[in-house]
Amino acid sequence: MSPAGLSFVAALVGLGLAAVAGFALPGAARPAVVGALSAVSGCAALVAGVGALAGQAWSVSLPGVLPLSGLVFAIDPLGGMFVAVTGGVVAAAAVYGVGYTGHGLSGRLPQSVFPVFAAAMLLVPAAATVGALLVCWELMAVASLLLVVTEHRERPEVASAGRWYAVMTHLGFAAILAGLMLFAAAAPGDSFAALRAAAPGMTPGSRTVVFVLVLAGFASKAGIVPLHAWLPRAHPEAPSHVSALMSAAMVNLGIYGIIRVGFDLLGGGARGWWIAVLAVGAVSALYGILQAAVATDLKRLLAHSTTENMGLVLVGVGAAGIFATSGERVLAGLALVAALLHTVNHAAFKTLLFLAAGSVLRATGSRDLDALGGLRARMPATTLLFGVGALAASALPPGTAFVSEWLLLQALVHGLPASGAVTAIAMPLSVAVVALTAGLAVVTFVKAFGTGFLARPRSEAAARAAESPRGMVAGMVLAAGACGVLALAPTVVVSALGRATAIGRLAADPISGNAVTVRLGGVAGALSPLMLAVALLAGVIVVLGALRLLASRRARREARLWDCGAGPPTPRMEYTATSFAEPVQRVFDNVLRPEQDVEVTHADESRYLVAAIEYRRAVPDRVERRLYVPVLTALRAWGRAARGLADGSVHRYLGYGFGAVTVLLIVLAVTR
Amino acid sequence: MNVVTPVAQVLVVAGGSPLLVGVMRQVRARLEGRAGPGVGQPWRDLRKLLRKEPITPRGTSEVFRLAPLVLAATTLVAAAASPFLATTSALDPIADLFAVVAVLTLGAVVLALAGLDTGTAFGGMGASREMTITALVEPTLLMATFALSVRVGSTNLGAITTATLHDPGRVLSPVSLLAVVALAVAVIAETGRLPVDNPSTHLELTMVHEAMILEYAGPDLALVEWASAMRLTVFLGLLATLFAPFGIAVTASPSALALAAAAFALKVTVLGVALAVAEVFLAKLRLFRVPELLAGSFLLGLLAVAASFFLA
């Protein structure tokens, strides 16, 4: 067995032990043991994934476990990348989880399900048969559902989020199941190798049906609009380290599924598919970031931002598909590397951000940005770490996402002359979407960091916050370290990702480069993130030196804030997250359709005297309102109508049975 | 490694940018029938501010204190990386148009955070408005970049400039003309000039940039003022370099660099004077009319990209 396979198995065994420990150990020791075991397993999985990326293939066949076909697991470079990402996220979240034990989180259920969830996420990208994929997928869904509803006793929203998640994840599962079953029916077996061999023999129509079904299922897991409704509910309501796992690792597997089935198993398919992927990606990116820009709930903001980033990844995947179907191998590889790099980057910074949000939640009991503020003085470590994550997420240098968005833009820019009118229309629009998304991401994260952590506390709870315990900070530091490495030395990762793209009609290794500079192969383009960071640092030093040389050496004087000479400005006068985002909300009024309500109460004496003014504002999810509410209403009406059929009479039920059998027999007789 | 060019560029931009602001104020003063304080006044202002006492408003943090440093550093990096004087430079790997735009945006972000950090209503207001405008300018900037890079096949500033130097006729192509208008509007918005923001306003309610820096005093304020002058110079310099790269040195010999510096000063001054003259005729737009202006310029950028494909 190769070292990669060995450490993969070790990771699974470790997680299994952690699950048992979480169930069997007494409460006090539980978090530490489960956290330590999970963290070590996460690291082992990271090693396994990296090994697979480096070319160590590994596979194992377990014929007897599942009836009919058994289970086969294998890690190739593509799967290895997702295993590595998941392993890294698990490690950071597990270390964090040791200290994050309030609200019944050290209970038996969450502690034992956490490792199971992690193991399921590691197994999904390693599955090499349809049966194995579906089993692991369902295991992952159920485990995450149990974790989401951990705190359902304390808050009623959790239960509602759990219901949404349960229904949507299973609808998605049904779509994937149907798609893959259709696919497997055309092949001699359900192993991926058999599917790959059978794909060229299928009719284009049936391939398209398979792809659309699978796309819907996987996209719903990735939180892609319009199948995103569960994500901003379930991710915020889960305990924060579980949110990190879901938002940084689980959503990636949706992307994995689309790439695996679309590029690998179906072999690329038609250009129309990828235009559709690009379109939903673009819509998701814009819609997600718009919702995030006006959100005031910190974790909900992060969840919407997940939709945005998955949208950007799909823009890359869609572009890769468009290029691949028109024979532009190099560009296709470039776009896919950009997408994969963004997936990795997103995993790193979203882990960090969710963990930091959990730290804030633990210290203040609030996720409402309008009630936070001033945390920098009381929680310096969390503030610094959230700042690192926010810089990474806003796609500015020297942050993490800047490199991957730069790569994505390079692929799109160079793709304009590639293949005729379709790209001539799609590429500029995609660039515009990516640019607007990047701009709004800046607004979003300036808002999150500026109103959440800077300025003065807007509530008692925020004023009394205290820094989180060392374990939690250590988990965040791990994630921040990953962000730093990815931001400054992306070349390390990029060359490995190049191997992951060697599937189907894509070129391997579209990007070369030394330790400092990313250089695109085949098209002109180079960027050196490390040099940029060094230049910025040098700039700061030069400015400091100039200041030393030119400025007076007078001591700094502390003075009261300039309040126009009037009384001290109270926290109520500060800009809140809502007011900060108000201009953006107004600009995008037609898209967001916020609901505002001003209620004026007049004084008793006269209509001209105002006693109170009440202002309410809500930004509803329009997609949800237009798409989901009618369906739910129809379902409810149908359910009510069906109640009339079931009146409890046994005779009636026997009658239904008789009728059904008769109809079935008639149908069979006619169709035979 | 050619480090002469970046250093020379930094020196030219750092030394010349207050003079540019002085020239623009002087032009404006003359058009208003005033005498004007003279071209050197911004330098006198900076000299005085540097000598003054630094003040830390109570309740602000390191973010507030470090923001001027980072803001100035970002503009210096942008000035060093862009091919203002010569097309060959040691900083070529970061002379990417996307990267330069992102670095300049980083400066705006840091200042917005400083505005929020004070916790005053004006600081938050300025930050909120600045960020909204920044978010909306981004698509236009990148679209114009896109249009310019298509014909060259690269977003590297040096490559774009070299290509235009070799084929000067391109400047008058429809792509170029559409892109220049789009980019000009974006530059005006990014540098906070009329009609997007009024750099000389005293009315807090109409402020954007000024509102964020109301708390800065002494050397900190000097840095912020200096950096915003350099930012203006860098943006105008980018405009000049992309659309009229004439005089830019191809080698790094001292005489060629000196000539290039003179040409750069001339181009940027012409653009600055044009901007100052235009500002006399313009009133500030309402904040919520600014998106319409930016959407218009975005459309021009999109047309430029379309033209680069369909007219090629």
Add this chain to the structure above:
Amino acid sequence: MWRLWRKIRKTGRVAEPAPARPAGPLTSVAARLGGSVQIRHVDAGSCNGCEVEIGSAFGPVHDAERYGARLVASPRHADALLVTGAVTRNMVEPLRRTYDAVPGPKLVVAVGDCARDCGVFKGAYGVVGSVGDVLPVEVSVPGCPPTPEAITAALRGITGR
């Protein structure tokens, strides 16, 4: 736009030729400012007569800006406070806070008779005293209201230009 351009052409320069620089050495604070004085105006209880004249001093005709003086929006940016009016009870504290907000070296200019010695409001129940009773005044400009020429001359005495 065309009409505005024609008007600009027709009007030409309206700034009056600069009179001779007032004689006399600069104070130590003014000398350290080096020809650049940013000014924050504070109305401590004025009837707005002085404000009109200040506005006029900074208008195109007298153009105080040409001597290096400029009005700014925040006391943090200022070197000098231009205080008008007798200091009323409600403005004592804001005036002190404004002075405190100005980074040193700084100075105070009292504009108008009210600011110098309370003028006709001397002894009124709402008036605390002159500006000099509250802050250290460096320069005062007499007149009710002072002429723009006088204000400009006083400012030139600080900028030294």
